[in-house]
Amino acid sequence: MDKSLHVVLMYLLVHLGLIFFLYPNDIISSSDEGQWLPIAIGLLFHFVLVWIYMKGLSFFPKQNIIHIYSEMGRGFAIFFLLPVFMYLMLVNIIGVRAYSEIITIIFLSNTPSWAIIILFLSISGYLAAKGVEVIFRTGILLALIFIPIIFFVSIASFQNVDWHYLFPLIDDDFHFMTTPSYMKSFSAFIGGFLFLGFTAPHLTYDRKKVLIAAALLIPFFVLAVYIPVLTFGQGTASRFMFPYIMTVDSTYINWLMFDRVTMFFILCLVTFIMLHLSLLLWMAYQIMNHWFPHQPFYSVLPFTIVIFITSIMIIDWKTVERLLWWNSFLQFYVLLTIPLSIYFIGRRRKGRT
Amino acid sequence: MRTIPVKLLIILCSVFLLNGCWDTKDINHRSLPIVMGVAMEDDQYNIHLQIPDPGTDTMQVRIVSETGETVSKAVDKLSADMESRIDLLHVKVIVIEKELAKEGGKDLISGFMRAREVSPKALVVVSDEEIESFFSNLNNTTDPQGTTLFDFFDKDAGWSPQIALTRVWEVYRSIHSFTRDVALPIIKSGDSTVIDHLGSAVIKNGRMVERIDEEETLLINAFHEESTHGKVEVMEEATVLIVGNTMDHKSRYIDQVPYLNSQLHLKVVLLETRGNPTDKEIRTSLETQLTNRFNEMFTKLQESKADVLGLGQYFREIPREELKKWRSEHYPKLKMEFEVHVVIRNEGQLKLGGD
Numbered sequence: 001m002d003k004s005l006h007v008v009l010m011y012l013l014v015h016l017g018l019i020f021f022l023y024p025n026d027i028i029s030s031s032d033e034g035q036w037l038p039i040a041i042g043l044l045f046h047f048v049l050v051w052i053y054m055k056g057l058s059f060f061p062k063q064n065i066i067h068i069y070s071e072m073g074r075g076f077a078i079f080f081l082l083p084v085f086m087y088l089m090l091v092n093i094i095g096v097r098a099y100s101e102i103i104t105i106i107f108l109s110n111t112p113s114w115a116i117i118i119l120f121l122s123i124s125g126y127l128a129a130k131g132v133e134v135i136f137r138t139g140i141l142l143a144l145i146f147i148p149i150i151f152f153v154s155i156a157s158f159q160n161v162d163w164h165y166l167f168p169l170i171d172d173d174f175h176f177m178t179t180p181s182y183m184k185s186f187s188a189f190i191g192g193f194l195f196l197g198f199t200a201p202h203l204t205y206d207r208k209k210v211l212i213a214a215a216l217l218i219p220f221f222v223l224a225v226y227i228p229v230l231t232f233g234q235g236t237a238s239r240f241m242f243p244y245i246m247t248v249d250s251t252y253i254n255w256l257m258f259d260r261v262t263m264f265f266i267l268c269l270v271t272f273i274m275l276h277l278s279l280l281l282w283m284a285y286q287i288m289n290h291w292f293p294h295q296p297f298y299s300v301l302p303f304t305i306v307i308f309i310t311s312i313m314i315i316d317w318k319t320v321e322r323l324l325w326w327n328s329f330l331q332f333y334v335l336l337t338i339p340l341s342i343y344f345i346g347r348r349r350k351g352r353t
Numbered sequence: 354m355r356t357i358p359v360k361l362l363i364i365l366c367s368v369f370l371l372n373g374c375w376d377t378k379d380i381n382h383r384s385l386p387i388v389m390g391v392a393m394e395d396d397q398y399n400i401h402l403q404i405p406d407p408g409t410d411t412m413q414v415r416i417v418s419e420t421g422e423t424v425s426k427a428v429d430k431l432s433a434d435m436e437s438r439i440d441l442l443h444v445k446v447i448v449i450e451k452e453l454a455k456e457g458g459k460d461l462i463s464g465f466m467r468a469r470e471v472s473p474k475a476l477v478v479v480s481d482e483e484i485e486s487f488f489s490n491l492n493n494t495t496d497p498q499g500t501t502l503f504d505f506f507d508k509d510a511g512w513s514p515q516i517a518l519t520r521v522w523e524v525y526r527s528i529h530s531f532t533r534d535v536a537l538p539i540i541k542s543g544d545s546t547v548i549d550h551l552g553s554a555v556i557k558n559g560r561m562v563e564r565i566d567e568e569e570t571l572l573i574n575a576f577h578e579e580s581t582h583g584k585v586e587v588m589e590e591a592t593v594l595i596v597g598n599t600m601d602h603k604s605r606y607i608d609q610v611p612y613l614n615s616q617l618h619l620k621v622v623l624l625e626t627r628g629n630p631t632d633k634e635i636r637t638s639l640e641t642q643l644t645n646r647f648n649e650m651f652t653k654l655q656e657s658k659a660d661v662l663g664l665g666q667y668f669r670e671i672p673r674e675e676l677k678k679w680r681s682e683h684y685p686k687l688k689m690e691f692e693v694h695v696v697i698r699n700e701g702q703l704k705l706g707g708d
Binding site: 032033105106107122126162164165166167168232233235236239246249250252254259260 | 363366367443466469472473474508509520522525526528529530531532533663666667669670672673
């Protein structure tokens with residue numbers, strides 16, 4: 001069944017959730033000037049990998065990556081899918097922990113983080129146990145309600161922009177390539193598209209439409225970095241944990257009855273993140289289900305319990321940052337090998353027939 | 354059938370999770386100050402808070418004060434002593450005593466930005482008199498709502514174009530920026546009016562270094578293309594009302610010397626005349642008056658090496674390493690050319706020279 005709209009909206013939501021929190025800080029601290037260059041390189045990676053991934057998947061209509069690998073043999077499947085499974089669990093743990101901490105830093109300063117983690121896990125676990133259709137339908141609902149708010153806030157955040165901060169435009173050395181924070185910023189560039197390979201045979205989509213969605217995201221990737229830089233200047237913006245949130249916080253909208261628009265903005269993004277987490281849980285279930293067929297409930301529940309316990313054990317933000325850094329290696333490995341291997345398997349099979 | 358109890362359980366659990374009543378304090382158990390005064394007394398912060406206290410029929414305003422090593426400590430002490438918890442969420446104006454502003458409020462401002470309890474949109478103001486007497490005068494004369502000070506700076510209420518408007522985040526930005534300083538309004542409690550506006554304090558790296566008067570603040574606001582709409586300018590020949598302003602800048606950087614040509618385009622309407630001046634006379638008179646005033650102010654600012662006008666912003670092509678020295682090396686060398694172009698949009702109900 002063609003469900004391009006579902007997939008496209010999901011693609012947008014997942015990435016929007018990734019863009020606005022950690023990514024601006026990563027880019028701003030990786031380069032002092034001319035931030036468009038690291039952004040452009042990241043986006044290039046994004047487009048190339050998504051294109052290769054979808055091209056590879058198009059050789060196997062009605063098959064997801066689990067089917068593709070298991071057709072190649074049991075060892076093959078374990079070799080590729082086990083890292084993916086580990087990656088999904090790790091991203092889930094870090095995601096739950098990082099975002100619960102972000103919420104305490106930004107607004108719920110008195111709430112203990114375990115309560116926020118339970119909230120995250122119970123909602124996304126419930127969605128994941130209900131299956132992929134439910135997740136994608138929820139996506140449509142969230143998109144309808146919240147994307148206008150995101151849009152409004154993005155426009156409002158232009159309020160204090162000083163275009164002179166755009167200069168200097170060119171950073172003559174490429175030292176940002178080697179900084180850890182630039183590596184971490186890739187979780188926003190390449191961390192969100194893995195699900196495209198899992199949706200078949202439940203949902204199928206038009207490749208071109210997904211690429212259009214990726215193009216729609218370009219302004220958000222640019223704005224999330226440039227609005228803080230243009231408002232505060234690089235020197236000040238690099239001192240903030242969450243530069244974009246700070247910028248939204250400093251916009252003053254006289255006629256709006258709400259004093260802090262930031263709250264709406266953050267809550268919208270948090271729902272997107274919950275959706276992303278549920279998608280990750282569901283993907284992990286799919287891999288488990290392939291080896292040991294069972295009901296989704298029986299694997300989602302242990303997953304959430306494991307994630308809960310592990311994320312409770314992470315005590316401070318420093319550990320979260322270290323885990324993010326370690327995870328970036330696994331992420332590069334998974335998100336480079338999967339699209340490329342799918343593409344080559346597909347090419348080979350096409351050549352054979 | 355088996356799933357119904359499970360669903361019920363989930364619904365029940367979410368009732369506990371989703372109500373948001375974690376460590377909650379109801380609004381009647383919270384105090385929401387709107388003005389905060391900060392002074393320094395022998396290495397201790399002295400905090401004054403103005404808290405509107407809604408009674409059954411009337412609104413009362415309470416002033417509470419406390420000292421502590423840090424602002425949070427003082428607020429915490431106050432919270433402990435009071436019957437309700439203090440929530441700085443709605444602080445709209447932060448009044449800093451002049452002495453503290455001169456010593457430097459860098460840590461104070463960073464603290465506000467870090468803890469996020471005070472909104473980064475709160476206005477920062479310098480008090481010319483002691484914070485103690487400022488607050489007690491404010492309380493004696495203030496209206497029952499307790500929002501006088503906030504209204505004074507509100508663009509929809511009492512603000513006028515010769516008052517600088519600077520928010521916490523802007524002060525924070527100026528501390529870490531290479532090319533930008535801020536002006537904070539200086540006020541004291543007045544005799545007939547509640548507040549007396551005395552001009553602006555020039556803050557460089559979080560420290561007050563210079564003082565400028567109201568008329569000069571107007572030029573700064575005009576320079577930043579804030580609307581100067583409604584300001585009355587008095588000259589020998591006539592009195593005019595400013596109804597519009599725009600700026601144009603041209604910057605050049607030749608042989609390590611920055612040059613800037615700035616043009617202020619003003620639209621005015623005529624209010625009163627003295628004698629029979631011509632259109633041209635009025636314009637030239639206004640142009641010279643403003644240009645002289647600007648040049649005087651600029652010399653003063655350049656001497657204090659504080660870039661309130663944000664002129665460094667027009668020289669962003671200077672490499673970053675050099676830009677770090679903007680205030681100390683390049684800014685004092687800056688050659689500034691300021692021109693005013695006045696357009697008299699209309700002469701009112703009477704023809705010029707008609708009376």
